[in-house]
Amino acid sequence: MSLPSKSTAPALFVDQDCNYKIIHDVPVPGLVPGEVVVKVSFSGVNPADIKHAPHLGVRSTVMGYDFSGHVVGANPGSPFKTGDVVAGHTPTGVGKPWKYGAHQEYLACPEELLFKVPANLPLDHAAALTTVVATAADGLYSIFNYPLPGDQPAAGFTPGPLLIWGASTSVGLCMLQLARASGASPIFVTASPKRHALLEKLGATRCFDYASPDVVSAIEAAVAEAGARPIAYAADCAGSVGEDSSAEQMLRCVGAHASVLSVVGGKNKRLKMPLASAHSPVKLAFGAEPTVEIPARPEAAAKMWKSVHWAVDNYGTKFELPVVDVFKGEAEKALEEVKKVAVLGKFGKLSGAGAVKRVGRGLWSPANRILFAGFLVSLTLGITQVPIIYVFRVMACEQFYNTHPPFDGPASEQCMRREIDANTARQVSILGMTTSICGILNLFICGDLIKRWGTRWALVSQTGLLGIRVACQIVAVSAGGQRGIDLMQYTQLIGILGGPRGYMLVLNTAVAEVVERRKHTGVFGRLQGAVMIGTAIGYLLGGVIGDVFGIVSPFVSAVGCFAVATTYGGIFWPSPPENDDEANGKTTSGASGFLAPIKVLMPQKYRLDNGKIIRNYGLVFLALGIFFGVFATGYAPILIQMYATSRFNFGTTENGILMSGNAWIRGVFLMFIFPEIIDGGRRWFAKSTHAGALQKTLTEEERNLIPTHPEDMDPAPGLMNASEPTKAPPEEEDEDSTFDLFFLRWSLVVDGIVTSLAAWATEGWHVYLAAFLLPFASGSAPAAKGVITEMCPPHQRQDALSAVTLVESAATLTTQGLFGLIFASLAAIGKPNLTFFCNAALAVVAVGVLLLAHYPPPDSVRVDEETEESSPQE
Structure with missing residues (x-):
């Protein structure tokens, strides 16, 4: 099958100055060994799509990582062939090639980051799956050392109660279901009360309202009631930052012996941070300083990918993403939706249908029809x-x-009276x-x-x-x-x-x-x-x-x-737009x-x-x-x-x-x-007002403390690993x-x-x-x-x-x-x-x-x- 040299569909792009825009006439990737070319059907939306540019230096590239679509180009001997329905996620890092961006019509993807979509997995759900499952798996299996589903525990692993803070986030939902499949028990989770029924259905032993003033004592009482030893593993999947971050709230519920992680890391050195990218080295840039290379972690990558395949094979029976919203609209509206997820977060996942739609610029566009009216x-x-x-x-x-004498002057002056x-x-x-x-x-x-x-x-x-x-x-x-x-x-x-x-x-x-x-x-x-x-x-x-x-x-x-x-x-x-959720359900x-x-x-x-x-x-x-x-x-x-x-x-x-x-x-x-x-x-x-915002300069002390392993990183607002923050920050402006x-x-x-x-x-x-x-x-x-x-x-x-x-x-x-x-x-x-x-x-x-x-x-x-x-x- 011959491919066009350029795509006629628009793509979502971030330039070197962190301006997010729509570009056209994007080159179609050429076929190289070890990769396949995919025509995108759905592109998954993650906070990282926006935040990696200003915080980690992933700029001058097409945005997006998760996707699903059809193979349109594969090498001889590849496990994939033209016409296969596939999904996966693409590499990240400084210098990320355009061809690895998910929010475009055609992309290239390394074969090891790709899987075939089975009949039990909807194509839009497939586009929202890989990054969040890989992040949850890295925390559960590489940091906590839980056994993979169906495997025996490794030597030295000590089972114990698991606490998932913010279990209704996308990463939290994935970790809960993976933990249940790996035999974790008991599993205590926090979320708002309206999510408790869903979380119990997915495997939670007990649910708690993190906003409750006595949440710490309630969790301690539940652990004692279950006859279990103190919480051994605790994962902050909410990733909120600030004076009283979700990680700090979680730490108040566990003892000093517990193994703890947060999807955004933390200044507390106990906190480890999972990272979905482990197949190859990842280069990141913090401000204007030289790039930092995080080495590949082959063993962790293998565990992540086994977890992804388990989730795919068991989708709809033992694993699911309860909410996947699909956005259908023009490219500029799609860009706004991506920004919205980055700033406000959302419950569930968002996929963009058909990558992005062509922008309606004709004389009969909706805006022009309103102007004509x-x-x-x-x-x-x-x-x-x-x-x-x-x-x-x-x-x-x-x-x-009618009440005064008739005017007898020139008719033009008849009404010229004060x-x-x-x-x-x-x-x-x-x-x-x-x-x-x-x-x-x-x-x-x-x-x-x-x-x-x-x-x-x-x-x-x-x-x-x-x-x-x-x-x-x-x-x-x-x-x-x-x-x-x-x-x-x-x-x-x-x-x-x-x-x-x-x-x-x-x-x-x-x-x-x-x-x-x-x-x-x-x-x-x-x-x-x-x-x-x-x-x-x-x-x-x-x-x-x-x-x-x-x-x-x-x-x-x-x-x-x-x-x-x-x-x-x-x-x-x-x-109006079909999927306008901003106001639906909120009118009074x-x-x-x-x-x-x-x-x-x-x-x-x-x-x-x-x-x-x-x-x-x-x-x-x-x-x-x-x-x-x-x-x-x-x-x-x-x-x-x-x-x-x-x-x-x-x-x-x-x-x-x-x-x-x-x-x-x-x-x-x-x-x-x-x-x-x-x-x-x-x-x-x-x-x-923003000229210096992207030219952050580190002090000498900070420069000497730059981490080279993900589990040692301090909080980086952009390194969210697609775990949607569930505390809504200021409305996007x-x-x-x-x-x-x-x-x-x-x-x-x-x-x-x-x-x-x-x-x-x-x-x-x-x-x-x-x-x-x-x-x-x-x-x-x-x-x-x-x-x-x-x-x-x-x-x-x-x-x-x-x-x-x-x-x-x-x-x-x-x-x-x-x-x-x-x-x-x-x-x-x-x-x-x-x-x-x-x-x-x-x-x-x-x-x-x-x-x-x-x-x-x-x-x-x-x-x-x-x-x-x-x-x-x-």
């Missing part, structure tokens, strides 16, 4: 935005002359306030609809009800006068069930579902850009249609467009879930590495900063229109051009420039996302400066210039969404987005109410331009508040999240 709905809303202000002016004018301007401003302010109040209520209802129905049908409900609202506004426009004003205000009540706030929440939630996390901020910006471009076209169309076909025509057109948008959402809306129903967006903004407790509990107010100050930011800038579009209408007699066409141009520039900025600023800024921050908060602050500074300049407008073209400059200070809204989703755990991201929209709505309500009254008061004395200075002053306040907002401390853990998971070491 935002464009379409915003265009429809924009059609009525310019006419509705003009309609209020016309109806206020009609109402004025009383009419003030009444128009009041009515627009009331409209804005009612819209915001209804929008706030709509957020809670729409958020609940998303949880119940999903984003597709939530969008359909929102756009359908928006169409009904505009249809009712047609009746109000036709009525005119005070009756028309009242009817127009009443139509906003429909917005409680379906309105602009709800549809934007749906769009942002959908982005968080289908876009990888590190790109959230950029795509939030692109989404707002699409909305702005749609709004720009809508502003222009609304003004032109109103002038050409009459003031009712824009509303009729909007009803038709909403019907199109509703149909589009029902047919073309992207489905009832009143508690209904108020979840408010709970997100409460101060959160975090536990530091030293055990100290602190309260972080980052979300509180972020919310307050967003509130004052929207308070300062949210009235600007309406203010510019009303100021231009009052001071320079702008009509619907002029205001349409003004707002359309402003929205066009803002849309282009957010669609194309803003994502590049975020990416570039993050790279800049990464260089300034984009390493450079602090730039998003930096950008948020400075965008408001620039916004305040530009807004204050608009107060000096004395000619009509000055207003156009201000509208042209303001978009370049935008970006604060998507940056705020990106920051708050980083500060919250994954399952709260929808509620976090609801919270942002809720704060924005409250701020919009406040700014439209207060600044509407301010503008009306200043317009009555002929000084409406002073309103711009008030906006600018509040922008400065917003920046001051945001200076108090900070991310949680590095390496801290949310206390409530630990409680929810029942324990720190499951």
